[in-house]
Amino acid sequence: MMEKIQTDVAIVGAGGAGLRAAIALAEADPKLRISLISKVYPMRSHTCAAEGGAAGVIKPDDSMDLHFNDTVGGGDWLCDQDAVEYFIKEAPKELTQLEHWGCPWSREADGSVAVRPFGGMKIKRTWFAADKTGFHLLHTLFQTSLKYPSIQRFDEHYATDLLVDAGRCQGLTAIEMRSGQLRQFQAKAVIITTGGAGRMFPFTTNGAIKTGDGMAMAYRAGVSLKDMEFVQYHPTGLPNTGILLTEGCRGEGGILVNKHNYRYLQDYGMGPETPIGQPVLKTMELGPRDRLSQAFWHEQKKGNTVPTPWGDCVLLDMRHLGEKLIDERLPFVRELATSYLQKDPVHEPIPIRPVVHYMMGGIHTDINAATVLPGLFAAGECACVTINGANRLGSNSLTELLVFGKRAALSAVEYIGSGVTPNDAAITKQAERVQGRIRTLFEKSGGTESISGLRKEMTDSMEEHAGIYRTAEGLQSACAKIGELRLRYADIELHDKTNVYNTDLLQALELGAMLDCAEAVAVGALERKESRGAHQRLDFEARDDQNYLKHTLAHYHPNEPPRIEYLDVVITKSQPSVRDYSGAKK
Template sequence: MFATDKIGFHLLHTLFQTSLKFENIHRYDEWFATSILVDNGRVDGVTAIDIRSGELVSFLAKAVVIATGGCGRIYQFTTNGWIKTGDGMALAYRAGVPLKDMEMVQYHPTLLPNTGILITEAARGEGGHLLNKDGERFLKRYVPNKMELGPRDILSRAEMTEIKEGRGLEGPYGSYVNLDLTHLGEETIEAKLPFVKELAERYLGIDPVHEMIPVRPGQHYMMGGVHTDMHGYTGLPGLYAAGEMACVSMNGANRLGSNSLTECLVFGAEAGIGAAQYATKQGPPSFGNPVQGLAVEEEKRIYDRVLKHEKGEKISTIRTEMQKAMEDHVGIYRDENRLREACRLIGDLKQRMKNATVEDKDRVYNTDLVSALELDFMLDVAET
């Protein structure tokens, strides 16, 4: 399948439109999964909040497939959207499923520093140059045979080294290097890189025909995630996982560009088939104990402890500190001391999270509560 630079967009639309053809597929938009119900060593369903009403509901199921995406938001600089909070990884982890290869984090070398918006590789493919503060194409010292076409990890490390050794530039959103497209000329930029031009203009007020674009490396993709076999099975009877939150181990330590969407298609189908085959052999789950007890306990956790807690710290303070701790100590360069310090900081933040306060006390459309639950998930994922 090829649809210019909008393949992901068309995949989503095709999936959505196809799902509408089947009356037995029920959609639960604006629902937020909070826990996996496990009874006697097998999955019996999930609990989820209807964000519109704030009601917590138990969904009983013979099998569950989780596909909640990556966890880039545990980092300060990321290309990932706000929804990438590692929920499914934490849900599975809390249900006793191992996470795998969590240290394998892919960085992308060209993010806009103020927003994390990704400037496509095509900008370098068309001949864009990466320059330090002296106007030097510094990649000649790191990857001379490939220069700007080198792999993401080498370019990201090179940029970070330039910044750390004082050859980066400083702006309102921290350190950066320059992506120079000016020598390509207006015609090429308009014809081949119109979206890059639009992003630079809209988010930085910069016209790349005449000015250089500030860029920096940032977290982009998680190779690690919930352990699965080739069929999306997690090892916990009834639980399947697919997409970026799963680790079927096809990406090694450094995913190749475009393999994620292919992985979603291939292993998403495998997980669905595996879950369906498993479910046909199971009797219906029943809402007796311990499942009922787990659901009641989940309700107490969310509404009595997280929502009602007064006069504690702000969620946003803890989130910002977590993101900074991850960026500083578990980023591109890591060593034993930094990792130990990260463990200490995240452990500390987890303790402080127990006393955090959700400012909005209402149940209806409480995005503050959802943010708190997401942060709780992220702290678990960050710790791994």
């Protein structure tokens, strides 16, 4: 018999958004039974890898309007502006809440929280804890969560399927990795907080666990994925490993040069050149991530990049910042570059190249973090509200997972207040079908395909055709390839037929999730015949507000490409305009 766990709210994913949601639930009502389910221990969640900081208006020279304009312009007007307004209003409260829970934010001399500049910002607004902000945020939340006995953790449980009956989400199934047993969680509401899916690309800052499991789980249950074609490349990754060097490097004054030691960003609408060591906001190196990554691509085409054993690079030069500032504000960057590339930023420029970093798209949610499926909520990178539009502003994502993690929890509380209860018989039947499907995958023999083989074909195709610049031809080939891989997936054979911590099985399930997400990216990109933010088409170079000031909604089909629909963007006070990152001109 499959074990059944009765709970009020099940949260899938125990990173920043999941932990914030769990704490909000526990505080809203101590009697709520909360199940926090994650395929890893909470402190292993990928929130820990975020470096630079979290945006929130706190200083007297800043304003809600400035943060709004930076976010909406940064997102190339694809953000839902009502959601952005809500986000910006809640942001400082959430960051202050984290401070009250002990987060070791870096400080000004007077003891107030310090802020640093980030790309695409008109004013300094990024709260930071040296260059380990995500790590501190995650551990502060995890440690704080230990205060609440009503948060019951199910660490190392891999969620496989949502259980849906009578048009309501009523729970999920998850494999307990230690035993290999499938467990059924019967819940009045489910919140998905599983993060991104960067591992569908070969070169990414994302950890191994970022395989889009939660996105795929919602997608297969009938909730559409929104704006999946918008994949953010971070301009400064280490070329051999894809390890991120935070935008804080440029915020503190680091510069980007090509092989002629020339600050090439001035040739791409982000100039004029600013004096070294005196960064100007929203200009040159403090332009937005999409523009910087695109500039790299052009430099590479022009032959201005530096060849390295790991491919073409440009150079991030931080030497003029000096050892003291680097050690105080960027110690992790120094450690990472020195150990993984054997180059010390204090003494030499660091070769870097753009690297897949963040999914602007995700599970289609509204301003309340609710999906179209009653009882299902989502927050953080796996969700698409969207405050990020076509290109996320650096340091908005950590704040987003706090604001909408809490929002999802409050919405769930409100929803279960209406008296919903799971239908045991109906969802148990579904859970048994899930068990049967997994058993078939598990026991199948004679398969000809390997997990790593299919994964490599997927990542190669995504990199080649769905990267920084795209064409119809390339995207058609990516769509065909992913479609083919989804069929061939049925021919995978597992070699590990045992139960305890079976990572062969887990990797097979993760690959299935990534293929579903990758197809939504490729098809969404093919259909969007314009260039906007992180989605750049060589065959449609201009933004087209007439036809595409709209969100893409991809609807799942088990063995065909997704059906694409469009949804109007919510505009409250900012009409689409030109994105200007040449602040120094004014």
